[in-house]
Amino acid sequence: MTMDFQTVLFYVFSAVLVLAALRVITARNPVHAVLFLVLAFFNAAGLWMLLHAEFLAIMLVMVYVGAVMVLFLFVVMMLDINIERLRQGFWSYLPLGAVVGLIMVGEMGLILGGSYFGLESLPAAAAPEAGFSNTKALGRLLFTDYVYPFELASVILLVALIAAVVLTLRQRKDNKAMNPRLQVRVKAADRFRIVKMAAEVEAPVVANEAAPAAGQEGSKA
């Protein structure tokens, strides 16, 4: 049996993806779990790339790996998670979880491998011609046929963004933060005043014999 290079890549990506996903739920250290999730995202992106969906693949890396998981890591690293306590009752929940998981696997098997809905009953996607750009095609669809749902989704995200900021934005009484705007705007003239003074002052001319006495008095004062 000869496998072409893409098939080899598919199995490599899939194997690493499945292993990484397993480690996400079995890793003892939550930081390790998050990093394995990052690895899983990477391999999923690789799989999508094999399907010629380069826009989705790059977006997966950019949004999930580059932004979402960084924030996840931040939070997980800051928290003091007691993994032993989280694992309490693992065995009592296992049967229920396993049943749900098995049902999902069975349903996916029906869809992907069944004789009624299986992949065989679907026509294979036409191979894209040479100059075909997945990104351009997606962009055209998003901004013409689906422009209203797209804009609606963006407005909902904006609302969520503003809501998150408003929820955390409260002035605390013991806050000693300085407003940087005031600091940036400050000018040298606000802080000190330059007084014009003559550089040299003529020493007062006095009689010769009085001079040492005056000097002594000056030093005492």
Added chain:
Amino acid sequence: MDAILALINQNVAPAFGAYWPAVSTTLWTLIKIVCIVGPLMGAVAYLTLAERKILAWMHVRVGPNRVGPMGLLQPIADGVKLLLKEIVFPSRANTGLYLLGPIMAIAPALAAWAVIPFTDTLVLANIDAGVLYLLAVSSLGVYGVIIAGWASNSKYSFLGAMRAAGQMVSYEVSMGMALIVVLMVSGSLNLSAIVEAQRGNAWFFSWNWLPLLPMFVVYLISGVAETNRAPFDVVEGESEIVAGHMVEYSGMSFALFFLAEYANMWLIAAMTSTFFLGGWLSPVPFLPDGFGWFALKCCFIIFLFLWFRATFPRYRYDQIMRLGWKVFVPLCLGWILVVGLWMLSPLNIWK
């Protein structure tokens, strides 16, 4: 060359049989990658010397001048020194992640070069979503910092990593937004097409830097902040937090962070040249386009980086955050609107 290729086809190809096309493609791509990464690492090494020399020149000092003629072998001496040093592992450090940190820092800085066009034909992967690829890959550099800071098991490292990560994530936003304007006027995500779109008959004034001047400035300053260079180098602010996430690293593992920083500087310089300074295009019509112009533009941006370092005092962390979120992001959003209206108006210069 042809003789060598024929020889390979005759003698080596049959050994691989049906796998030969895949193997030869892989080998050929690997050779091309070496041709990019090799000179890049040389440029990174000599950038460290150039930085010290230029800073010295600006401070009216001599700079490194002992190793080799005019100190030209200094980077090699530094490299050998760092290679021979012991890599110290802090007690209770997470060994695997501790080693992964520097690798994660430098890998994206090198991987991003895959889509940078050196000339109109000289590019490793001329892909349609080049800009997206660049954004995706350059957003991975932050993992090296976070992982290194956490795995070192040290408060200083962790604080430094948090600062660095916050700063890098914030300035990615303004860099991405500045790029949106470039994409609007170029009408493509392909880097070669973006460079070609800047070709005009107004000499170097038709490049993006002049029509999109505010975005050029935002992109350049965000690039300085993104690479954690002075005046935004609170990550390794010597006066407060020592060396940030790198504080526990020594020898070659530290050198990898160091190389990553300088490779990132070259990357930002190359991206700025591509997006705003016309890439390989010649500034005047009577000289031919070519790789030389691209290299010259990169060197100019790098010089700006060093100039900034010699000139400006360090920002405070809250001022850095304010600049990114409260100045650059609104400015970019506003400029997207301005350019959008400009493109709809009869004065549109990007046809």
